[in-house]
Amino acid sequence: MAPRRCSSTAPPAASVLVVLATAIALVGADDPYRYFTWTVTYGPINPLGTNQQGILINGQFPGPRIDCVTNDNLIVNVINKLDEPFLITWNGIKQRKNSWQDGVAGTNCPILPGANYTYKFQSKDQIGTFTYFPSLAMHRAAGGFGALNVYQRPAIPVPYPPPAGDFTLLVGDWYKAGHKQLRQTLDAGGALPLPDGLLINGMQSANFVGDLGKTYLFRISNVGLKTSINFRIQNHTLRLAEVEGTHPVQNVYDSLDVHVGQSVAVLVTLDNPPQDYAVVASTRFSPANLTVVGTLHYTGASSRAPGPLPAGPPGQLFDWSMNQARSFRWNLTASAARPNPQGSFHYGTIQTSRTLVFASSAPQIAGKRLCAVNSVSFVNPDTPLKLADNFNIANVIAWDSVPPRPDGGAPRQGTPVVRLNLHEFVEIVFQNTENELQSWHLDGYDFWVVGYGNGQWTENNRQTYNLVDAQARHTVQVYPNGWSAILVSLDNQGMWNLRSASWDRQYLGQQLYLRVWTAQQSFSNEYSIPTNAILCGRAIGLPH
Numbered sequence: 453m454a455p456r457r458c459s460s461t462a463p464p465a466a467s468v469l470v471v472l473a474t475a476i477a478l479v480g481a482d483d484p485y486r487y488f489t490w491t492v493t494y495g496p497i498n499p500l501g502t503n504q505q506g507i508l509i510n511g512q513f514p515g516p517r518i519d520c521v522t523n524d525n526l527i528v529n530v531i532n533k534l535d536e537p538f539l540i541t542w543n544g545i546k547q548r549k550n551s552w553q554d555g556v557a558g559t560n561c562p563i564l565p566g567a568n569y570t571y572k573f574q575s576k577d578q579i580g581t582f583t584y585f586p587s588l589a590m591h592r593a594a595g596g597f598g599a600l601n602v603y604q605r606p607a608i609p610v611p612y613p614p615p616a617g618d619f620t621l622l623v624g625d626w627y628k629a630g631h632k633q634l635r636q637t638l639d640a641g642g643a644l645p646l647p648d649g650l651l652i653n654g655m656q657s658a659n660f661v662g663d664l665g666k667t668y669l670f671r672i673s674n675v676g677l678k679t680s681i682n683f684r685i686q687n688h689t690l691r692l693a694e695v696e697g698t699h700p701v702q703n704v705y706d707s708l709d710v711h712v713g714q715s716v717a718v719l720v721t722l723d724n725p726p727q728d729y730a731v732v733a734s735t736r737f738s739p740a741n742l743t744v745v746g747t748l749h750y751t752g753a754s755s756r757a758p759g760p761l762p763a764g765p766p767g768q769l770f771d772w773s774m775n776q777a778r779s780f781r782w783n784l785t786a787s788a789a790r791p792n793p794q795g796s797f798h799y800g801t802i803q804t805s806r807t808l809v810f811a812s813s814a815p816q817i818a819g820k821r822l823c824a825v826n827s828v829s830f831v832n833p834d835t836p837l838k839l840a841d842n843f844n845i846a847n848v849i850a851w852d853s854v855p856p857r858p859d860g861g862a863p864r865q866g867t868p869v870v871r872l873n874l875h876e877f878v879e880i881v882f883q884n885t886e887n888e889l890q891s892w893h894l895d896g897y898d899f900w901v902v903g904y905g906n907g908q909w910t911e912n913n914r915q916t917y918n919l920v921d922a923q924a925r926h927t928v929q930v931y932p933n934g935w936s937a938i939l940v941s942l943d944n945q946g947m948w949n950l951r952s953a954s955w956d957r958q959y960l961g962q963q964l965y966l967r968v969w970t971a972q973q974s975f976s977n978e979y980s981i982p983t984n985a986i987l988c989g990r991a992i993g994l995p996h
């Protein structure tokens with residue numbers, strides 16, 4: 453099964469050639485263009501057997517899958533037919549020099565009901581399994597998410613033989629309550645209820661068909677709101693082939709933990725007697741204890757494989773999960789999307805320019821439960837940070853108003869942006885002081901996850917870091933009352949959201965922005981504001 457190229461709408465008419473010319477200036481002119489028109493509506497869905505109002509894209513739940521190739525230019529016109537402002541963010545797409553297209557509240561004005569916005573971005577130098585999802589309010593609880601697979605260009609080898617086919621699995625927790633009801637619960641200071649189900653591709657079952665003896669790539673993304681999953685296939689092992697756009701050492705696992713916002717791709721060889729085998733995802737570290745079962749069907753098989761569903765890893769043992777996470781290693785000799793070998797970059801020998809320790813918490817602020825980073829609970833301003841910075845609008849951004857380490861300050865609300873210099877090499881430690889597993893995501897970047905640990909992080913923990921072949925990825929879990937440490941090379945100028953991937957925590961303020969910048973203004977560092985940028989708040993009417 454050859455990768456399906458991106459489906460596209462009809463070529464643009466002359467009336468949009470001006471827009472096109474701009475796109476060519478902003479993104480790679482020589483690379484193919486893929487056009488999409490996405491109409492976002494409410495519509496009935498029924499994933500758990502009762503009718504719900506879903507958020508559909510072109511009538512679909514989940515949204516359409518984008519299959520494209522490294523460096524393709526993606527032109528996605530999103531038409532908002534909902535009753536609320538809407539944005540889509542492209543999870544794991546690095547938006548090189550182009551945080552203008554990141555689609556979060558700090559970079560883009562919302563697309564108002566009845567309006568549209570055309571995202572223009574490139575899958576620059578990337579290969580792998582990514583997703584997109586609505587970034588505002590609690591919209592993603594109702595749908596609007598989908599898969600975004602980037603295939604390699606023909607000249608670029610990936611470190612495994614071409615699979616006979618690939619399957620895309622969007623797995624996530626699901627709630628019977630609608631997105632507005634969940635938002636009201638959070639706004640009233642309540643906690644999210646436990647999820648009512650787990651879904652694979654919007655369903656409670658899914659069928660994957662393959663031939664005996666052949667090998668298939670399973671792309672698994674956790675698109676849920678907050679629940680970690682474990683993934684496994686009855687009587688089949690999983691050979692890890694890709695982690696969020698990077699190539700790991702291809703270890704073989706019986707099952708894999710995938711946390712919210714993360715993606716992995718595994719190679720599965722159909723080497724058992726031809727039958728139907730259970731494809732299982734179950735919740736991890738959640739009292740919800742939910743399971744969803746799909747089927748791996750061998751062509752021609754007519755019976756179910758005997759035996760129980762494959763068991764998941766031991767219940768609440770975080771050590772098991774942490775050890776598995778540590779076993780993820782970067783393949784230093786595998787080539788990347790670019791023809792130069794990844795391993796030529798010895799990240800472990802680079803001096804870090806600074807350390808940021810971000811401790812998350814869920815404090816009461818003015819009588820309401822919010823979430824915070826170093827005591828600051830993020831509030832979205834009326835004007836996106838990126839626009840405020842671009843137009844030098846005062847009193848929007850509170851520069852560097854989050855302490856670089858937890859300082860015991862009183863819990864408060866704010867709009868912090870951390871100023872960092874282009875090409876800094878930074879250590880960030882995520883400190884979890886709660887009993888809940890956390891997941892952190894950084895837009896615009898991959899980072900090396902150099903360590904996971906229990907308890908309070910101290911400088912001594914650096915001795916345990918993997919400075920040789922740590923896994924690079926864009927979303928990292930932080931175990932309860934533990935820490936995770938990352939190193940990141942700040943080579944992508946822009947305004948980048950660092951956030952909890954647990955969506956209730958993000959919504960309640962566990963996020964901030966990093967502004968990566970240099971005084972030397974150049975289009976080789978960052979593109980200028982798109983001509984179709986929506987202006988809002990204090991940027992309304994400004995020339996651009």
Ligand SMILES: *[C@@H]1O[C@H](CO)[C@@H](O)[C@H](O)[C@H]1NC(C)=O
Nearest residue numbers: 468471529568569570984986
């Ligand atoms: C909205 O869509 C039209 C085409 O239907 C396009 O010309 C226009 O640029 C889009 N608006 C934005 C803000 O991208």
Ligand SMILES: *[C@@H]1O[C@H](CO)[C@@H](O)[C@H](O)[C@H]1NC(C)=O
Nearest residue numbers: 610611700701702783785786
């Ligand atoms: C790493 O990638 C190389 C190059 O493609 C491949 O030959 C090798 O098998 C991979 N190593 C491991 C341990 O996965």
Ligand SMILES: *[C@@H]1O[C@H](CO)[C@@H](O)[C@H](O)[C@H]1NC(C)=O
Nearest residue numbers: 686687724725759760761762
């Ligand atoms: C398949 O797995 C089950 C446990 O889930 C085991 O009892 C059985 O022996 C396995 N069958 C084969 C053919 O390996």
Ligand SMILES: *[C@@H]1O[C@H](CO)[C@@H](O)[C@H](O)[C@H]1NC(C)=O
Nearest residue numbers: 738739740741742743767768
């Ligand atoms: C989870 O549910 C399964 C049945 O679906 C049951 O066998 C198992 O004991 C439950 N585990 C916990 C921790 O409740």
